[in-house]
Amino acid sequence: MPITISVLKEAPNENRVALSPTVVSKLVKSDYQVLVEKDAGSRAFYQDAAYTDAGAKVVDQATAIKGATIIAAVNQPSSEVVDQMSEGQSLIGLLAPLTDTDFVKKLAAKKINALSFELLPRTVSRAQTMDVLSSQSSVAGYKAALMAADHFSRYFPMMITAAGTAKPAKVLVLGTGVAGLQAIGTANRLGAMVSGYDIRPASRGEVESLGATFLTTSVSGSGEGGYARALTPEETAQQQxxxxxxxxxxDVIITTAQVPGRRPPVLVTQKSVDEAKPGTLFIDLAASDLGGNVAGSKPAETVTTANGAQIVGAGDMASQLPASASDMFAKNVQAVITDITEDGKLVFDIDDDVVGELLATYQGEIISNRLRSAMELP
Amino acid sequence: MPITISVLKEAPNENRVALSPTVVSKLVKSDYQVLVEKDAGSRAFYQDAAYTDAGAKVVDQATAIKGATIIAAVNQPSSEVVDQMSEGQSLIGLLAPLTDTDFVKKLAAKKINALSFELLPRTVSRAQTMDVLSSQSSVAGYKAALMAADHFSRYFPMMITAAGTAKPAKVLVLGTGVAGLQAIGTANRLGAMVSGYDIRPASRGEVESLGATFLTTSVSGSGEGGYARALTPEETAQQQxxxxxxxxxxDVIITTAQVPGRRPPVLVTQKSVDEAKPGTLFIDLAASDLGGNVAGSKPAETVTTANGAQIVGAGDMASQLPASASDMFAKNVQAVITDITEDGKLVFDIDDDVVGELLATYQGEIISNRLRSAMELP
Structure with missing residues (x-):
């Protein structure tokens, strides 16, 4: 019996889908069977017919769950879905294991084998093709710059016309990880004057190679795995x-600073927001229920201040470019599944430096060292 | 007494304002007095304080009307405003004289001197700095391409990532006047594969110089003043x-074809809309109450078809980039006012090749030859 990969429809606030027809077609050619829940891709403009054409079977949810060797999901599936899964089935997606350990315990109790992209060891080069955080951050950064240009009341590029010249917009990107660099590149394509700020001095080269100006403060902090470290309260005040x-x-400030598993740092204080010129636009990619980088930002809402500045809570940008984001996500899923396939079966090598970390749970055990440490397991 | 230019707040569906603080500052330095109705620029992010700093007085509407030598407006002012104006006062703006001749008759009856940008002889080189249709079309084309990129579910540029390559979006611009060329340029900046279509073969050079592919059909039609001519029904069917x-x-079709004073031509038929792939995006810059270039488009609305294509009625794009659009508009207004100022007075030379055409009404007479012809006056 071939390995069967099932794709379910995500929650209503998520436009992405875990497999795209292009990737389904490749999987089917490599002898996987793919089941797609009816209407799973419609919000990403991937219709059922496209999956059928690619070689998948479009089925109801219960059939997709029951028939799955592995379920591919963008986000945590609902508890109704997990309840229908049985021992020995596998699950892959952004399962939020570090922030929702109850969910992990539930999967372990049911002996579901769960691979979670948040646990990927991003510095291992073999893991790059599996790096959902990177592919989705890249989408988010592109989309943030585009949305900024579309929301802003002025031209991004310099415009020279018969009646006079319009100055280019000044765009500042705070945080120059994957999302920040993509935002810088996109704003630059559009002709804005772009600068990028980071507390990691090593970012200078990447920012400058995109044609932007690098800014940094006297506070410097490189942390583990290429991320910035969390700052002390005194350092934070000085940085702010x-x-x-x-x-x-x-004119436009795009913020992208996130510290994994922690509240995002406030980079733009209430005072900066209050003093911003009318028409100033803040795009907060870190906006979430945990808070954001801009004081007063709200997830998936646009707040207009008394002074006429706007703060866009843009934590869901990847979901807003759903077709491309899903296709990238699907390629990452495909890379993992290919990596763990041996002789037509899924094989989980818990001693492997990538798979052993990606695995949240296997045969009822919590595997990932990072997750065990977060859960204070020995 | 100095020439006094008054600016009123536009109707609620218009974000632009006829003078920006930058232009006010220049006018004040040239000894004009400027009155700005309270809150006139707020939707363009130009606040009252900015006008005051530029040397204008912020006043109530009645004061602005009463004190005006000339009122600068984006669109036709309301009849309440016209009722408050008196003989000898002047008015400049997009007054829609060719399509609303009753309004012209009312202005003439009140002996208001009206200059309307639609009447500008666009081929006279001195008129270029006054060309509102050009400056606002340029804004509209830029904004249309941006909005397209922000609405589209995929990347515009080609993206090369660890997990694979995403193809660039294919963007087709129908009509390559000022708006079309700006849309081509902006989509190109964003990395899309762009082609431009026009029935005027002379457009080829301009399209190709922007790095896009030029497309044309066997129907060819160059008309007066650089516009395309209206086609016969047979030609239209063949073109469609x-x-x-x-x-x-x-993937993305931006339509910009307008024939002055006439219903816009249907370039995208219902059949093309029905057969479009899911996710296809139509941006119709000609969408108006008269109809548009895309079958089924509605002004200022987004229509989603049964097949998952979207049609955006985008007739008001200039108003959606209000700060830049207003500043460009204001520069055009400034150019006209400077042109008709002699020794601190407004002087209307009805024999001048620009002013004599721009003038809809002067001292109770209909002046513009084009308008007289449209009104069937001798």
């Missing part, structure tokens, strides 16, 4: 004060 | 059929 000067000189 | 082939090969 120095940043305020940069923010006041720009 | 040939265009359908181009449309089916593209």
């Amino acid at each position: 004060e120095e940043l305020a000067g940069f923010i006041a000189q720009n | 059929e040939e265009l359908a082939g181009f449309i089916a090969q593209n």
Whole structure:
């Protein structure tokens, strides 16, 4: 019996889907069977007919769950879905194991084998093709810059016309990880004057190679795995004060600073928001229920301040470019599944440096060292 | 007494304002007095304080009307405003004289001197700095391409990532006047594969110089003043059929074809819309109460078809980039006012090749030859 990969319809606030027809077609050619829940891809403009054409079977949810060797999901499936799964089935997706350990315990109790992209060891080069956080951050950064340009009341590029010249917009990107660099590149394509800020001095080269100006403050902090470290309260205050000067000189501020598993740092204080010129636009990619990088930002909402500045809570940008984001996500899923397939079966090597970390649960055990540490297991 | 230019708040569906603070500042330095109705610029992010800083007085509407030598407006002012104006006062704006001749008659009856940008002889080189249709079309084309990229479910640029490559979006621009060329340029900046279609073969050079592919059909029609001419029904049918082939090969179709004073031509038929792939995006810059270029488009609405294509009625794009659009508009207004100022007074030379055409009404007479012809006056 071939390995069967099932794809379910995501929750209503998620436009992405875990497999795209292009990737389904490749999987089917490699002898996997694919079951797609009816209407699973419609919000990403992938219709049932496209999956059928690619070689998948379109079925109801219960059939997709029951027939799955592995379920591919973007986000945590609902508890109704997990309840229908049985021992020995597998699950792959962004399962939020570090912040929702109850969910992990439930999967372990049911002896479901769960691979979660948040646990991927991103510095291992073999893991790059599986890196959902990177592919989706790249989408988010592109989309953030586009949305900024579409929301802004002025041209991004310099415009020279018969009646006079319009100056280019000044765009500041705070945080120059994958999302920040993509936002810088896209704003730059559109002709804005772009600068990028990071507390990791090593970012200078990447920012400058995109044609943008690199800014940094006297606070410096590189952390583990290429991320920035969390700052002390004193360092945060000093950083915020120095940043305020940069923010006041720009028209559009895109913020992308996230520290895994922690509340995002406030980079734009209430004072900076209050003092912003009318028409200033803040796009907060870190906006979530945990807070964001901009004081007063709200997830998936646009807040207009008394002074006429706008704060867009843009934590769901990847979901807003659903066709491309899903296709990238699907390629990452495909890379993992291919990696763990041996002789037509899924084989989980818990000693492998990638798979052993990606595995949240296997045969009732919590495997990932990072997750065990977060759960304070020995 | 100095010439006083008054600016009123536009109707609620218009975000633009006829003068920006930058232009007010220049006018004040040239000894004009400027009155700005309270809150006139707020939807363009130009606040009252910015006008005051530029040297204008912010006043109530009645004061602005009463004190005006000339009122600068984006669109036709309301009849309440016109009722408050008196003989000898002047008015400049997009007054729709060719389509609303009753309004012209009312202005003439009140002996208001009216300059209307639609009447500008666009081929006279001195008129270029006054060309509102050009400056606002340029804004509209930029904004249309941006909005397309922001609405589209995939990347515009080609993206090369660890997990694979995403193809660039294919964008087709129908009509390559000022708006079309700006849309082509902007989509190109964003990395899309762009082609431009026009029935005027002379457009080829402009389209190709922007790095796009030029498409044309066997129907050819250059008309007066650089515009395309209206086609016969047979020519239209032939054009539509040939265009359908181009449309089916593209992901995003931006339409910009307008014939002054007439219903816009239907370039995308219902059949093309029905056959479009899911996720196809039509942006109709000609969408108005008169109809549009895309079958089924509705002004200022997004229509989703049964097959998952979207049609955006985008007739008000200039109003959606209000700060830049207003500033460009204001520069055009400034150019006209400077042109008709002599020794601190407004002087209307009805024999001048620009002013004599721009003038809809002067001292109770209909002046513009084009308008007289449209009104069937001798």
